Amino acid sequence: MDDSQRVGSWRELGSHCGTAVVLAGGVLVGAVNIYLAASLLPTAVADIGGERLYAWNTTVFLTAQVVATMLVSRVLARRGNTGSYLVGFGLFTVGSVVCAASPAMPVLLVGRGVQGLGAGLSTGLGFALIHSALPRHLWVRGSALISAMFGLGNFVGPALGGLFAQFGSWRPAFVVLAVASGVMAAFVPRVLPGGHRAEAEAVPVPLGSLTLVIGAAGAVSVAGTLSDEVARVAFIALGLALVVAFGLAEKRSPVRVLPRAAYRSGSTLRWVYLTIAFLAAGVAVETFLPLFGQRLGGLPPVAAGFFGAALSLGWSASQVVSSSARRQRTVRRLRVAGPGLLAVGLAVLAVLQRRDAPLLLVLAWLPVLLLAGAGIGLAMPHLSVAAMAGASDEEEGEKAAASIATVLTMSTAFGAAVAGLLVNLGRPSMVASARCLLLGFAALCALGMLTALRSDRLAQRTATAATGGEVDMSGR
Structure with a gap:
């Protein structure tokens, strides 16, 4: 078929x-x-x-x-x-x-x-x-x-x-x-x-959800500014607790920020959002790549800055190819492979970190960074479409699409706070800091493979049920 x-x-x-x-x-x-x-x-x-x-x-x-x-x-x-x-x-x-x-x-x-x-x-x-x-x-x-x-x-x-x-x-x-x-x-x-929207259509503002998210965003942002590790962990934990409280409040409230499907049992939407979150959080390593390039690779600031942007360059370029995928089986594989490629790239880069690294080794960082960034580009467009298609009607679909930006922004804030924590764990050794950061985010991004697999299995189960038990053999 x-x-x-x-x-x-x-x-x-x-x-x-x-x-x-x-x-x-x-x-x-x-x-x-x-x-x-x-x-x-x-x-x-x-x-x-x-x-x-x-x-x-x-x-x-x-x-x-x-x-x-x-x-x-x-x-x-x-x-x-x-x-x-x-x-x-x-x-x-x-x-x-x-x-x-x-x-x-x-x-x-x-x-x-x-x-x-x-x-x-x-x-x-x-x-x-x-x-x-x-x-x-x-x-x-x-x-x-x-x-x-x-x-x-x-x-x-x-x-x-x-x-x-x-x-x-x-x-x-x-x-x-x-x-x-x-x-x-x-x-x-x-x-x-x-x-056009009707003037009479009054959409209430979810003040409770907004308050919890403001608190969570503020907590993780403050965590990124702290030098004391205990205080940093405490603020990150507070931010995570407020995110959990947000989810519980949303599930019970008639006025929601996220679409209803995100809280429905058996829905793929929550798993799609989680996969997007893991990919977006992984970009936080960019903040410290120029530092590693200068301190470990002996690069001048301009060249180190370019290395820091290589992840984003790979992300942007890979989407030209990824967005041409047509077969559902290929799309599902890209959604799973994207977090995996990002995780592998960060892990390999961690292994390549050396003090006073020779020029050839430093140059090897560049293709690894480009490939790691390509992992984001392979998966992100298809994850965005999966989120948009995961709601039941036009209004909920629009809300599901807009919520992608909320997930991306929150994940970026959490990623930045966690990145600072991991770098400080390796101090005073710059090599240890680099490896803590890169291996930590490799593990975090690898979780995106699990959430992507979960969303795909649920999607296939829903499609099979909708066709009365007929299994799409080509999509296995």
Whole structure:
């Protein structure tokens, strides 16, 4: 029995060029901002002071971003497609202007918070509008495009931020972000379908769930700033406890952030989200790769920075090939193989860490990093589509799509906190720190293979039951 599915071409996605540009642009601007701001903050602190509040820049931004991704469905219900994007780009533009004009660090923190709200909305809207604005056979291509923007942002952000920081020009960098976001906002009404929602349709805000997630995001973000290991573990544990409390509260509440299917027994959706979470958390190792390149490989900062971005480069490039998969059996294998390839790549890289490593050994890191990043790109577009297709109706499907951004953002925050913990476990030896980090995340990403297998088995069981017990032999 043929188990192939129709997958539209990149050229066909080009016929929706305007929509694709807005979806990709919204994600790219937010992704670039994360790493660009990290590169600029030391220069900003030297100019306006506020070193004691330095670490709160990331905490404020990530917490606001997580909250905004959870509100995407509510904003769509009230504003429609065009209005929602205008709100997202508008908030990001205003936040960037506030950052550029900040006379002191508290004002900069306000700007970062507003930026986070705009970036979270734009990212969540990207996934939601793939579901509603593109035909189903283009979901894989649209998901690949958006996912590639995360990788591209991780690559471009540090380079752009480093360029501005080199000349001590941190304010113009935020102006550039504001202009880019403003241009995207002007483009939105010309290309997006309106997606009208009835004014009478009042969607309640899940305040309890929001409070728990804000607490969880804040706890793990604070954990990433602490040097005391006991306190760091305590805050990570608190964050995990609040996430569990969020899940329990959502399951019992009539007003949810995640779709109903995520809490239904036998549903694949929770396992798909977990697999996405493990893949996204694995990207946290990028933060320390430039450090290892300089301290262990003797690389100059520019070359070490490129090595740090190699994971994202492999992620972005591999999706061009991965998104062309048509057979369901192949798609299932890619979803399982992706976390496995990432785990193996990180484990091999751990073995290759040496003090005063020779140049040939350091050069061998590069293909390993590219292959590890390819694991993310092989699986992520198909996991995104599985999440979008895991809900029972149009409204729930849109919510399932928007929730991908919430899962990605929360996983990134947890990954960053755990990465700092693992690096500190290996101190004072830099080799031990590198191996602790890479082997720890290899084990974490390997769990993604188990969750992917679980989701696939449930999907096959559901498909068999739907066909009255007929088994698809080609999909085994």
